[in-house]
Amino acid sequence: xxxxxxxxxxxxxxxxxxxxxxxxxxxxxxxxxxxxxxxxxxxxxxxxxxxxxxxxxxxxxxxxxxxxxxxxxxxxxxxxxxxxxxxxxxxxxxxx
Numbered sequence: 001x002x003x004x005x006x007x008x009x010x011x012x013x014x015x016x017x018x019x020x021x022x023x024x025x026x027x028x029x030x031x032x033x034x035x036x037x038x039x040x041x042x043x044x045x046x047x048x049x050x051x052x053x054x055x056x057x058x059x060x061x062x063x064x065x066x067x068x069x070x071x072x073x074x075x076x077x078x079x080x081x082x083x084x085x086x087x088x089x090x091x092x093x094x095x096x
Contacts, residue, residue, distance in 0.1 A: 007031070007082075008060040008067070010047060012038040017072060018057040028082055 007025060009032050011018030025032050037043040037056055044054040051058060051069050060067040061081050070077055 003063045005061060005063050006033070006067075008033045008035060010035045010037055010043070010058040010060070011056045012036060014038075015056055017075060021057045021059055021075060021078065024078055025082075028079075030082060 007030055009018070009021055009025070011021070011034065013036065022032070022034075035043060037047070047056075047058055048054050051071060053071055055072050057072055057075070059070040059075070059078060061070070062068060068081075070081065
């Protein structure tokens with residue numbers, strides 16, 4: 001049985017794109033974990049190792065320990081990625 005889709009947002013205060021991402025998630029009633037990278041070079045280094053960028057926001061979407069990331073240049077895909085995570089599409093099922 002597959003776990004519910006989880007969303008993790010890497011961002012910082014004062015970032016307008018980060019604020020936009022949070023607004024989309026809240027409008028879709030999607031809970032998310034917020035990782036604040038402000039003043040924390042270690043967290044930015046984690047982003048660089050994982051995704052080749054230190055820029056935020058980065059949105060990780062996944063389940064069962066497997067995540068795909070939307071980088072700051074791919075935020076136009078956020079709404080569609082959230083839709084795929086709900087219900088039974090592409091053979092994936094979510095359970096309550």
